[in-house]
Amino acid sequence: MNEAKQAETTLPDDAPVDLEAELKSSNVQEVLDQLDRELIGLKPVKTRIREIAALLLVDRLRKKFALSSETPTLHMNFTGNPGTGKTTVASRMAEILHRLGYVREGHLVSVTRDDLVGQYIGHTAPKTKEVIKKAMGGVLFIDEAYYLYKPENERDYGAESIEILLQVMENNRDDLVVILAGYKDRMDKFFNSNPGMRSRIAHHVDFPDYSPDELLAIAKLMLAQQNYRFSAEGETAFAEYIPLRMKMDHFANARSIRNALDRSRLRQANRLFATKGRNLTRNDLITIEAEDIMVSRVFDEPDKK
Amino acid sequence: MMTNPGNRVTQGQFSFLPDLTDAQISAQIKYALKNGWAVSVEYTDDPHPRNTYWEMFGMPMFDLKDPAGILMEINNCRKTFPNHYIRVTAFNSSRGVESPTMSYLVNRPKKEPGFGVSRQEVDGRSIRYTIHSYATDKPEGERY
Numbered sequence: 001m002n003e004a005k006q007a008e009t010t011l012p013d014d015a016p017v018d019l020e021a022e023l024k025s026s027n028v029q030e031v032l033d034q035l036d037r038e039l040i041g042l043k044p045v046k047t048r049i050r051e052i053a054a055l056l057l058v059d060r061l062r063k064k065f066a067l068s069s070e071t072p073t074l075h076m077n078f079t080g081n082p083g084t085g086k087t088t089v090a091s092r093m094a095e096i097l098h099r100l101g102y103v104r105e106g107h108l109v110s111v112t113r114d115d116l117v118g119q120y121i122g123h124t125a126p127k128t129k130e131v132i133k134k135a136m137g138g139v140l141f142i143d144e145a146y147y148l149y150k151p152e153n154e155r156d157y158g159a160e161s162i163e164i165l166l167q168v169m170e171n172n173r174d175d176l177v178v179i180l181a182g183y184k185d186r187m188d189k190f191f192n193s194n195p196g197m198r199s200r201i202a203h204h205v206d207f208p209d210y211s212p213d214e215l216l217a218i219a220k221l222m223l224a225q226q227n228y229r230f231s232a233e234g235e236t237a238f239a240e241y242i243p244l245r246m247k248m249d250h251f252a253n254a255r256s257i258r259n260a261l262d263r264s265r266l267r268q269a270n271r272l273f274a275t276k277g278r279n280l281t282r283n284d285l286i287t288i289e290a291e292d293i294m295v296s297r298v299f300d301e302p303d304k305k
Numbered sequence: 306m307m308t309n310p311g312n313r314v315t316q317g318q319f320s321f322l323p324d325l326t327d328a329q330i331s332a333q334i335k336y337a338l339k340n341g342w343a344v345s346v347e348y349t350d351d352p353h354p355r356n357t358y359w360e361m362f363g364m365p366m367f368d369l370k371d372p373a374g375i376l377m378e379i380n381n382c383r384k385t386f387p388n389h390y391i392r393v394t395a396f397n398s399s400r401g402v403e404s405p406t407m408s409y410l411v412n413r414p415k416k417e418p419g420f421g422v423s424r425q426e427v428d429g430r431s432i433r434y435t436i437h438s439y440a441t442d443k444p445e446g447e448r449y
């Protein structure tokens with residue numbers, strides 16, 4: 001309501017406006033700081049989010065002078081290897097855009113091909129539309145978006161779904177933001193066969209792989225969230241573990257780290273169980289020791305891929 | 306005396322007011338969504354007050370957060386049936402209620418001919434009264 005009032009009264013041309021105050025009133029800084037704290041690394045991603053936040057803030061100031069500009073398209077494409085935080089950032093994005101007043105509700109609807117494409121003729125359009133209606137006022141996140149288009153099967157209904165998405169992305173720009181995500185090479189192929197999609201997406205953000213240091217920081221953050229911590233030796237052991245794991249097959253960045261931590265929690269529980277006859281302290285319950293990590297098979301076969 | 310100039314059908318909420326604008330409709334839908342009611346769009350060309358079950362325009366919409374999706378559906382329905390009655394219904398599915406809690410017209414035909422009283426003589430001099438919509442003299446689909 002407040003905004004509507006502001007829009008009615010146009011400021012004179014030489015009136016000063018305070019970008020700082022605008023930033024403060026939107027609470028965006030808080031979200032950005034949280035992003036910095038909770039997401040390790042991801043430089044290009046954070047830079048892009050900052051740029052978008054700045055653009056939207058400036059847009060809000062411009063509105064005060066009745067400088068009309070079209071609502072910027074904010075449809076995004078996240079590419080990156082598995083476990084680089086695409087989904088996490090997408091859900092943050094919903095909150096940031098909500099704070100900036102770009103989307104009205106700020107919820108995230110996360111879907112894959114299954115939720116959009118139907119099984120028989122005439123099934124796809126209502127299904128896609130239903131998902132789109134649910135996502136309105138928020139962010140529609142399409143994971144593994146390249147599965148939508150299967151060039152080898154010309155009777156695949158994915159194309160119909162893309163068609164509807166394109167239409168909505170163009171016509172209902174105020175109502176929802178579409179974020180596509182997938183692996184880089186496959187997304188490139190997807191965009192090459194759907195040039196309409198490429199041109200409607202303004203922001204292509206590439207998620208880089210994490211360095212070992214960043215992965216260790218992520219591991220510590222994950223443990224802290226679950227009320228665990230490494231002992232000093234535990235941390236050294238995990239620092240050794242990371243580069244070994246990175247060389248192995250099917251390494252999925254933060255996701256592999258999470259799985260490794262889950263396994264070491266299992267081993268820790270087992271170890272505590274084995275030490276019968278001694279009363280456990282709080283410290284015992286929250287500490288992951290080196291031996292919980294060293295048992296991993298990663299250390300057994302260092303030369304194997 | 307003309308009691309209802311223009312013969313406007315008065316069914317559901319807000320029907321004695323001027324037609325709602327899209328912004329007003331959105332605000333009402335928003336209220337329904339806030340309460341967790343499922344909103345659906347229905348249409349008919351038989352305005353008889355006892356015609357309870359109208360045709361559904363698509364499925365009722367569950368789990369929506371924002372009225373924009375429903376407004377889109379309303380506009381689709383208006384495009385398909387520009388001269389029908391279209392109403393928006395909000396259904397409260399919570400146990401013990403399980404019935405529509407809101408219902409209002411969002412579209413009506415340009416010209417509404419209204420209703421006439423018909424009288425039937427029964428049992429000697431007794432009279433039975435009923436109302437009859439002039440529009441329904443024509444077959445379905447050609448009424449307005």
